[in-house]
Amino acid sequence: MFDIGLTELMVIAVVALVVIGPERLPKVARTAGHILGRLQRYVSDVKSDINREMQLDELKKLQQQVSSQVSSLETSVTHEMREIESSVNTAVAPLASDMKPDGAVAPAPTSDTSAGTMESVPAAATPVLTEVQKS
Numbered sequence: 001m002f003d004i005g006l007t008e009l010m011v012i013a014v015v016a017l018v019v020i021g022p023e024r025l026p027k028v029a030r031t032a033g034h035i036l037g038r039l040q041r042y043v044s045d046v047k048s049d050i051n052r053e054m055q056l057d058e059l060k061k062l063q064q065q066v067s068s069q070v071s072s073l074e075t076s077v078t079h080e081m082r083e084i085e086s087s088v089n090t091a092v093a094p095l096a097s098d099m100k101p102d103g104a105v106a107p108a109p110t111s112d113t114s115a116g117t118m119e120s121v122p123a124a125a126t127p128v129l130t131e132v133q134k135s
Helices: 006-020 025-098 123-134
Strands: none
Touching (some): 006 025
């Protein structure tokens, strides 16, 4: 903290002995030690408070970064889900238009006149046709 060597401390001790006197010097030295100890504790408390505040600020910045990344990820996932939903809806729309109101499938146009073949039926409609034929 201070750049005081051994010789400077000896000079200070001799001056204090002369000024204060040999009877009161131990009591003054003890009081000075207590005051310096309190000062050091106070300085260390202030340093730790400052460090805590700095860490708190860093944590707040980190929290803001994480929340912004989460919101951008959420936006991205929502956008992708909407795109997937719209592509599924466009793929299902032709199949839904082939359905009758009661849930039965309209006969698909075939070049073959036999009713038992399923060669011209799209693969996506086969489970529905199988259930309709069973009933």
